[in-house]
Amino acid sequence: MIGERGSDTPSARLEPSTWERAHERLIADLRDLIRLRTVNPPGDEILAARHVGSVLDDAGVPATVVEPFPSRGSVVARLHGDGTGGGPLLLFGHLDVVPAPGEWTHDPFGADVADGYVYGRGAVDMKNLVAMELGVVLLLAAEARAAGRDPASDPVPGLRRDILFAATADEEAGGRHGVRWIADEHPEWLRADAAINEVGGVSMELGGRRFYPIGVAEKGFLIYELTVHGIAGHGSMPRDDNAAVRAARIVERLAAPRPSRLTPVTERLFRAIAEAAPVLRAAIAGVTRGDGGVTADEADDPCDASVARVAAAITRDTVSPNVIHAGVKYNVIPGEAVVEVTEESMRHELRRMIGEELWAVTDVRLVVAGDPVEAPVDHGLYRTMADTLRDHDPEAVPVPAIVPFGTDAKTTGPLGVPTYGFSPLRLDPAERFLERFHGVDERVSLEALRFGLPVLYDVVRRYCD
Numbered sequence: 001m002i003g004e005r006g007s008d009t010p011s012a013r014l015e016p017s018t019w020e021r022a023h024e025r026l027i028a029d030l031r032d033l034i035r036l037r038t039v040n041p042p043g044d045e046i047l048a049a050r051h052v053g054s055v056l057d058d059a060g061v062p063a064t065v066v067e068p069f070p071s072r073g074s075v076v077a078r079l080h081g082d083g084t085g086g087g088p089l090l091l092f093g094h095l096d097v098v099p100a101p102g103e104w105t106h107d108p109f110g111a112d113v114a115d116g117y118v119y120g121r122g123a124v125d126m127k128n129l130v131a132m133e134l135g136v137v138l139l140l141a142a143e144a145r146a147a148g149r150d151p152a153s154d155p156v157p158g159l160r161r162d163i164l165f166a167a168t169a170d171e172e173a174g175g176r177h178g179v180r181w182i183a184d185e186h187p188e189w190l191r192a193d194a195a196i197n198e199v200g201g202v203s204m205e206l207g208g209r210r211f212y213p214i215g216v217a218e219k220g221f222l223i224y225e226l227t228v229h230g231i232a233g234h235g236s237m238p239r240d241d242n243a244a245v246r247a248a249r250i251v252e253r254l255a256a257p258r259p260s261r262l263t264p265v266t267e268r269l270f271r272a273i274a275e276a277a278p279v280l281r282a283a284i285a286g287v288t289r290g291d292g293g294v295t296a297d298e299a300d301d302p303c304d305a306s307v308a309r310v311a312a313a314i315t316r317d318t319v320s321p322n323v324i325h326a327g328v329k330y331n332v333i334p335g336e337a338v339v340e341v342t343e344e345s346m347r348h349e350l351r352r353m354i355g356e357e358l359w360a361v362t363d364v365r366l367v368v369a370g371d372p373v374e375a376p377v378d379h380g381l382y383r384t385m386a387d388t389l390r391d392h393d394p395e396a397v398p399v400p401a402i403v404p405f406g407t408d409a410k411t412t413g414p415l416g417v418p419t420y421g422f423s424p425l426r427l428d429p430a431e432r433f434l435e436r437f438h439g440v441d442e443r444v445s446l447e448a449l450r451f452g453l454p455v456l457y458d459v460v461r462r463y464c465d
């Protein structure tokens, strides 16, 4: 795989033995991070923040570890450029992971290497990218030391911009104890001309072509709590105004499929896919047509079901009733029922779906809101990522993508930092990567990481040199 690098890439100037060592180091760092249990809740990210901080310190890069809330740690560091190339590039990611229920074939916190994969919670989301970003920082710091410079204060040879590194707590619960705290208290640790974050840059085989969706946008979301009122009474004499019965009607209405609504980013994405892979035109028409449905046939062929689900989610406003509770005892009719809804549209749309009759007996409370964010496709960092992918994989078709959920980009975007999802991995075509996020047997292949580290290094070098 190393031999596939174009000869005019910055990574080609480093010795093959340097890359071999950097790859081994990357795998070791990723495994160390997986073994540190940073399950959120409770988080305990301080374990990983201290670990990453000591790795950076050992490399001569002074790290700042913060713990603004007990056990919720984040770590930041800076590499210096000579300042002639503009504002910094931010490399960031989150240290926390979601819980790991289910029947795993490997201990989710054992970081086993088996069948060419590193197994464990966080292997995909997103200790892999944190380890790759750390790997790039370590390579650059080593280059500074080899040139007789002190990476704590001197510019890295060739670097014209500073590089900011941040690995933060609490992304899986909205970032209040991590990136949002940093944005409030130390925005200078995040302020940059552009940023690289999770979700994107991973190869996806569709219609015989190898696409690399680069994350440029995220949908917004609103979480509502609906309290449905009814009349309480004895369970032996059922009544129509039972709050649970009313809530069930509301849930059914909310779960109905929605029509598609394309944004400029999604239009551009589907146009690029259709151009590169004409065989997908019918499937794209199915996903984007008005009735909101994705049929089983369309989901099977040529896209798999998980791709079809993502496609359906990024082409429309979605509503998902996810928490429902009502009632206290089997023989008491509940007078109140609560439904929690994630809704990517607006309140009046909710009202339209529920209908006036039920709306009149429902209190609606907005619990959390996350604004949509978008970074420009017409940006030096985006072009650098797309060109570099093509240099490392001549078959690559980079496309700008929108993701149907929120990440810490919701915090860096409003700070004025264009934030791109880019954890470059070239996967085996059979890999079901989307199912690995928060899934059982989360794992990342060694070969994909071997591809990714020099790609990320080249993107950083080209954007900052």
Ligand SMILES: [Zn+2]
Pocket: 094, 125, 126, 171, 198, 407
């Ligand atoms: Zn993540």
